[in-house]
Amino acid sequence: MTDDRYQPPPPVPGALRLHLNEHTGGCSPAVLDAVRRVTTEHAAYYPNYEPLLQDLAAYLGTDASTIAITNGLDEGLLSTVVAAFRPDASSPGIPEAIVVPPAFEMYAIQTRAVGGRVISVPAREHFEFPIDEVLQAVTARTRLVFLTNPNNPTGLLIPRETIRRLARDVPARVTVVLDEAYYEFSGETFLPDLPAHANVVIGRTFAKAHGLAGMRAGCLIGHPERLEPIRNVIPTFNVSVLTAAGWRAALADRAYLAAYQRQVAESKALVYAFCERMKLEYWKSAGNFVLVRTGGDVPALVTGLADRGVLIKDRSSEHGCEGCVRLTAGVVEHTRQALTAMEEILCAAR
Numbered sequence: 001m002t003d004d005r006y007q008p009p010p011p012v013p014g015a016l017r018l019h020l021n022e023h024t025g026g027c028s029p030a031v032l033d034a035v036r037r038v039t040t041e042h043a044a045y046y047p048n049y050e051p052l053l054q055d056l057a058a059y060l061g062t063d064a065s066t067i068a069i070t071n072g073l074d075e076g077l078l079s080t081v082v083a084a085f086r087p088d089a090s091s092p093g094i095p096e097a098i099v100v101p102p103a104f105e106m107y108a109i110q111t112r113a114v115g116g117r118v119i120s121v122p123a124r125e126h127f128e129f130p131i132d133e134v135l136q137a138v139t140a141r142t143r144l145v146f147l148t149n150p151n152n153p154t155g156l157l158i159p160r161e162t163i164r165r166l167a168r169d170v171p172a173r174v175t176v177v178l179d180e181a182y183y184e185f186s187g188e189t190f191l192p193d194l195p196a197h198a199n200v201v202i203g204r205t206f207a208k209a210h211g212l213a214g215m216r217a218g219c220l221i222g223h224p225e226r227l228e229p230i231r232n233v234i235p236t237f238n239v240s241v242l243t244a245a246g247w248r249a250a251l252a253d254r255a256y257l258a259a260y261q262r263q264v265a266e267s268k269a270l271v272y273a274f275c276e277r278m279k280l281e282y283w284k285s286a287g288n289f290v291l292v293r294t295g296g297d298v299p300a301l302v303t304g305l306a307d308r309g310v311l312i313k314d315r316s317s318e319h320g321c322e323g324c325v326r327l328t329a330g331v332v333e334h335t336r337q338a339l340t341a342m343e344e345i346l347c348a349a350r
Contacts, residue, residue, distance in 0.1 A: 004109060015309045018334065019312050021182075022207065023213070025263070028253040031215075031246040031249045035242050051244075055247075068221075070238065071235075074218070079220075079234045080177055080201060080220065083230045084097075090173060096139065096143065097142075098145045101123065102151070123320060127320055138174065142171070145166065147179065155291060176197075178200055183204060184257065185261065206251075215242070216239070266332050268290060275292055291321065302325065305338070312327040
């Protein structure tokens with residue numbers, strides 16, 4: 001990956017994909033059933049998003065006026081950056097976005113893509129969130145602060161009171177972007193606090209827990225006035241009728257979601273037990289993945305697993321993640337397969 005462009009990992013046909021935190025069990029069968037019911041007329045006409053908006057509002061427990069539908073959360077993040085970085089006489093100069101590494105790569109990539117400056121405020125020791133340092137980094141040029149809760153790649157949560165303090169203490173013009181991509185696994189959300197913090201915009205994706213990564217389903221949630229300039233950036237018909245139909249079916253199949261959540265919890269327990277037995281450092285995760293410090297030659301481990309048909313993510317070059325890999329902990333059968341292969345490689349290297 002360069003500093004200015006995300007480079008997707010090369011495809012490895014037939015490999016077990018535990019490197020992108022996808023739902024390796026696939027989406028609910030109801031999703032494809034719904035897609036098959038899309039008619040030729042539906043495909044020929046511009047979409048009506050009102051039914052999807054109502055379903056999203058019910059799922060999220062909020063009003064439809066607070067939701068902006070996006071083509072994956074990536075589009076929502078980029079639209080937020082573009083809207084925030086428009087010329088503003090009260091915030092002159094090159095606009096800035098604060099990022100707390102280790103963090104999702106797209107925050108910095110999208111900030112630079114539209115001509116902004118990334119202000120990096122690294123996490124403290126043991127990945128503690130650096131609230132005082134973030135607030136000290138805010139300047140007249142700050143437009144955005146990016147947070148991920150739980151964090152990717154650590155899986156750690158930011159205390160809710162810390163988020164409240166940040167939203168309260170930054171200037172009102174600054175938008176706090178709270179990426180809750182892994183909410184379905186953490187159960188922690190700032191949604192109930194939004195009425196008291198109009199400068200917070202929450203991002204959600206339906207790629208992780210609902211298995212819709214390939215359908216590109218995401219949304220932003222925030223105060224209507226804060227969302228309005230972002231809506232002006234998002235294309236009017238940005239989500240296809242096929243995605244809308246499948247998305248509604250995924251939201252309705254709560255049993256399928258619950259079954260996957262149980263598998264994720266069991267898989268994480270398996271990873272923790274493996275790490276303790278192998279004497280590897282790890283972090284208990286609120287996501288569907290685990291960060292593990294394997295030490296040694298991380299690229300060799302990642303390559304060795306790929307040769308065995310298992311893909312995991314090398315995070316060893318990121319702040320605080322020296323010697324670390326991240327693996328998706330989802331379908332239990334897949335987790336067992338990955339851990340068996342990891343043990344073979346790690347034991348051979350000892």
